[in-house]
Amino acid sequence: MSQVVVVDKPTNFIRNIIDKDLSQQLHNTIKTRFPPEPNGYLHIGHAKSICLNFGLAEDYDGKCNLRFDDTNPTKEDIEFVGSIKKDISWLGFGWAGESNFSSNYFAKFYAYAIELIEKGLAFVDFSSADEIKQLRGNLTESGKNSPYRDTSVEENLEHFKKMSSGEYKEGQCVLRAKINMSSSFMCMRDPAMYRIKFAHHHQTGDDWCIYPMYDFAHCLSDAIENITHSLCTLEFQDNRRLYDWLLEHIDEFNKPNRPHQYEFSRLNLAYTVMSKRKLQQLVEDDLVSGWDDPRMPTISGMRRRGYTPRSIRNFAERIGISKVDSMTEMSVLEASVRDDLNLIAPRTMAVIEPIKVIIENYMNAGVEKIQAPKHSQDETMGKREIHFSSELYIDKADFIETAPNKKWKRLAIGKEVRLRNSYVIKAERFDIDKNNEITTIYCSYDLATLGKNPSDGRRVNGVIHFVEATTAVNAQFNLYDRLFNIENPIKAENFAEVINPDSLVVKNGFVEPSMQNAVAEQAYQFEREGYFCRDNKSKELVFNKTIALRDTWSK
RNA sequence: AGGGCUAUCGCCAAGCGGUAAGGCAACGGCUUUUGAUGCCGUCAUGCGCAGGUUCAAAUCCUGCUAGCCCUGCCA
Numbered sequence: 001m002s003q004v005v006v007v008d009k010p011t012n013f014i015r016n017i018i019d020k021d022l023s024q025q026l027h028n029t030i031k032t033r034f035p036p037e038p039n040g041y042l043h044i045g046h047a048k049s050i051c052l053n054f055g056l057a058e059d060y061d062g063k064c065n066l067r068f069d070d071t072n073p074t075k076e077d078i079e080f081v082g083s084i085k086k087d088i089s090w091l092g093f094g095w096a097g098e099s100n101f102s103s104n105y106f107a108k109f110y111a112y113a114i115e116l117i118e119k120g121l122a123f124v125d126f127s128s129a130d131e132i133k134q135l136r137g138n139l140t141e142s143g144k145n146s147p148y149r150d151t152s153v154e155e156n157l158e159h160f161k162k163m164s165s166g167e168y169k170e171g172q173c174v175l176r177a178k179i180n181m182s183s184s185f186m187c188m189r190d191p192a193m194y195r196i197k198f199a200h201h202h203q204t205g206d207d208w209c210i211y212p213m214y215d216f217a218h219c220l221s222d223a224i225e226n227i228t229h230s231l232c233t234l235e236f237q238d239n240r241r242l243y244d245w246l247l248e249h250i251d252e253f254n255k256p257n258r259p260h261q262y263e264f265s266r267l268n269l270a271y272t273v274m275s276k277r278k279l280q281q282l283v284e285d286d287l288v289s290g291w292d293d294p295r296m297p298t299i300s301g302m303r304r305r306g307y308t309p310r311s312i313r314n315f316a317e318r319i320g321i322s323k324v325d326s327m328t329e330m331s332v333l334e335a336s337v338r339d340d341l342n343l344i345a346p347r348t349m350a351v352i353e354p355i356k357v358i359i360e361n362y363m364n365a366g367v368e369k370i371q372a373p374k375h376s377q378d379e380t381m382g383k384r385e386i387h388f389s390s391e392l393y394i395d396k397a398d399f400i401e402t403a404p405n406k407k408w409k410r411l412a413i414g415k416e417v418r419l420r421n422s423y424v425i426k427a428e429r430f431d432i433d434k435n436n437e438i439t440t441i442y443c444s445y446d447l448a449t450l451g452k453n454p455s456d457g458r459r460v461n462g463v464i465h466f467v468e469a470t471t472a473v474n475a476q477f478n479l480y481d482r483l484f485n486i487e488n489p490i491k492a493e494n495f496a497e498v499i500n501p502d503s504l505v506v507k508n509g510f511v512e513p514s515m516q517n518a519v520a521e522q523a524y525q526f527e528r529e530g531y532f533c534r535d536n537k538s539k540e541l542v543f544n545k546t547i548a549l550r551d552t553w554s555k
Numbered sequence: 556a557g558g559g560c561u562a563u564c565g566c567c568a569a570g571c572g573g574u575a576a577g578g579c580a581a582c583g584g585c586u587u588u589u590g591a592u593g594c595c596g597u598c599a600u601g602c603g604c605a606g607g608u609u610c611a612a613a614u615c616c617u618g619c620u621a622g623c624c625c626u627g628c629c630a
Contacts, residue, residue: 010577011569037630072629129628138626140557174628184558186626195628214630237559238625263560265623270566318578320568322561325623329566332579342592349589377592409590418588453588463588527589553590 009059012321014052014262018060018229026257030062030228034088034095035069035102035218038080038202040276042087044297044312044333045267051316052264053231054093065225066095070103071217073201081202087299092309102217103203105224109212110164112220112250113175113193117156121249122193123149124159126173135181136189142182143189149178163196166209170196175210177246185241191215219243220250222259230259233266234323267319268327271482272297273489287499288483292537294544295483295503305480306523306533306546311340330482337547341523341531346374346381349420349465350511350526350543352477354393356440356469359425362390367471370450372421384514387468388422393510395529398464399427399441409462411441417462420527424449424460465527472510475541477532479505511541518543525549 009015021027032053036046057064066088070076085099116122125132125148137143151159160175162168175194183189193216198209212220219242222230230243240261247253266274273279274297282288282296291298294305302312315336319328368388374381394411403412411417416426425443433439448455483489485500492498511518511526518524520536523546530548534541 016571035630039630069630075629125628132628133626136626138557142557143626171628176628184625186558189626192628197628211628213628218630234560235624236630241559265561318567320578322568324561324568326567329579332567335579338591347589376587376589407590420588422588424588449588451588460588462590465589525589525591528591529589530591549589549591551590 010317010320012264013323014056014229014231014264014321017262018056021228022060027228030056030060031065031096031226032057032062032229032231033065033067033222033225033227035067035221036084037069037072037076038078038084039076040080040280041291042084042299043274043276043279044269044299044302044315045274046087047091047299047312048267048316048319049231049233050088050091050093051313052321054088054095055313055316056229057096062228063096064093065097065100065227067100067102067221067225069214069218069221070101070201070203071212071214072197073199073211074197076202078202083300087303090299090303090309091312100221100225101203102212102221103201105217105221106204106208106212108224109217109220113160113212113216114157115250116177116193117160117175118153119249120153121178122175123151123156123178124163124173125149125176125190129171132174132192136186137181139186145181146176146190149190160194163194164208164210166198168196170198172196177216177242179242179245183241185238187215187238187242188245191242215239215242216246219246219259219261220253222261223247223250223253227259228257230261232261232263234263234325235266236261237263263323264321265323265325268325268488269297269333270327270329270487271484271489272330273484275490278490278495281495282483285496287496294478294480303521304536305544306341306521306531307337308340308344308523311337314340327488334547338531338550341525341546343378345523345525345531346384347376347525347527348374348384348512348515349386349467350475350477350509350515350529350532351393351395351465351467351472352479352507352509352526352529353396354509355396355399355438357392357394357425357466358440358442359390359392359445360428360442361444364389367468370422384512386421386512386514387471388419389468389470391469392419392466393469393472394419394441394464394466396438399430399438401430410464411443411462415462416446416458416460417464418449418460420463420465422450422466423447424454463528465529467510467512469510471513473513473516473541475509475511475515475543476538477507477509478535478542478544479507480545481505511543515541 034053054064135144174192176190179188181189194210243261292300371383372386398410423445425445428442431440483503486498518534520534531546532543
């Protein structure tokens with residue numbers, strides 16, 4: 001008899017809708033889609049949407065399409081198609097079949113536009129953009145009909161064909177849906193469906209000089225792909241009326257199981273920014289090193305920082321889906337990252353701010369080799385070799401001349417401390433230079449304490465990490481912290497002023513020899529310091545700090 | 556009287572008329588050769604406010620208040 005393991009997925013309003021649709025047999029299965037515009041890099045906010053759309057498809061045994069929403073050739077670029085695919089795959093999701101492009105459907109869109117014109121539901125407007133704006137009215141006053149609104153079907157057909165064959169100039173006219181100029185939904189006041197752009201498109205080349213607007217293309221693309229649940233963010237709530245209107249007025253799609261749009265709130269993360277425009281500004285103003293700067297909330301930045309796909313997926317699950325405007329605390333993301341890394345990261349030692357230690361009573365010549373576990377709670381990870389000798393490095397922060405109180409668990413003169421995976425040592429004295437900086441600490445060690453506590457029963461209550469000096473390997477450490485000093489940076493007038501000046505601190509120190517060939521993007525824990533990964537762009541040994549260990553003491 | 560949404564613990568978030576899940580954070584304690592991890596415990600007599608319906612209301616009704624979104628030939 002097999003046991004069914006039920007993993008509870010947190011529920012949300014979209015799952016409730018799907019459950020209802022499925023139980024009423026409106027659909028046999030679900031189909032979602034992730035529809036990025038190829039005009040920038042994906043960020044953690046996109047990851048939320050990706051996890052939602054692909055996750056739903058997985059859980060309901062449905063499908064999720066990847067569709068590039070490429071209806072504006074002047075703003076989009078093929079370069080982003082590759083990076084977007086890479087990021088989605090890296091997160092661990094696969095899309096149904098080949099990736100799609102809205103531009104695949106341009107010919108169909110054209111036919112649907114003709115259908116609308118023939119039904120008297122669309123017209124070609126030769127008013128200028130400014131005139132259209134004037135006639136649109138405003139939030140409290142209804143708009144006025146365009147003088148071209150009553151053009152005959154035949155003439156509209158002719159004009160639209162001329163639009164598409166390049167006989168009109170850019171901006172000379174536009175195809176508009178004929179809906180209602182006094183609607184309280186601004187998007188229903190005869191919205192533009194097609195505009196003229198003599199622009200080269202990365203997919204369709206120079207085949208078209210008219211391009212559909214988002215509102216026209218999106219719902220139709222969904223319908224063509226048999227999407228059942230079209231999920232987007234809150235700012236499209238009004239647009240839903242247009243989405244529904246269009247599908248209800250195209251014969252082929254006016255049926256109960258047509259796609260329906262549902263909106264959820266976008267992710268806001270404290271102390272960072274999420275908008276493409278703002279991220280771009282950070283890059284362009286050289287406030288960060290690029291889109292994949294480990295401080296960026298981009299998928300590529302987080303990857304370089306050492307975040308794992310699973311940690312991001314766990315994060316997405318933890319924050320849930322709702323319609324509330326919210327600001328999620330960084331701690332939720334950080335906890336998700338730590339939870340995953342704690343399980344998978346081999347332990348190793350690095351000294352980030354080295355200070356020399358001499359073991360004066362260590363009589364062995366050369367270097368002693370010790371086998372240390374890669375993970376004290378997971379033996380299956382095996383062991384690595386560490387070294388010990390009369391010359392070591394410990395971290396500056398782990399020594400103080402006199403312990404400030406009884407709770408001090410590090411080294412101090414006359415005090416004993418355990419060197420991680422090694423011996424117990426006691427600090428005897430130290431040298432300082434002319435700036436009063438400690439240069440060397442002289443210690444004694446207890447040779448009977450390797451792998452065991454002192455036999456006389458005395459308690460050693462502190463453990464610090466170290467590396468053996470003669471075999472230590474030089475490494476650079478990039479220590480990252482939050483990019484901004486304020487919770488919601490978009491409210492700042494000047495971006496540069498609210499950047500955290502300590503968001504990147506570079507240190508040079510040592511790692512144990514086993515880290516010589518550390519793999520890029522692979523998580524390691526430098527014990528007592530935090531999780532790090534080798535930088536994926538540097539040839540030298542450079543480690544990016546992913547996240548510090550939880551610290552309940554320094555406060 | 557423009558319209559569309561939203562309001563449950565510091566931050567997320569379940570709940571869908573039967574008497575407030577969970578996570579993060581915080582705070583205690585135990586274990587520990589990582590001040591980590593793990594484990595145990597504490598943390599909303601109350602669900603934006605005010606009324607009403609009901610034996611029973613976070614859930615239904617009425618009226619307020621606050622916040623977000625909408626006037627691109629952007630998405």
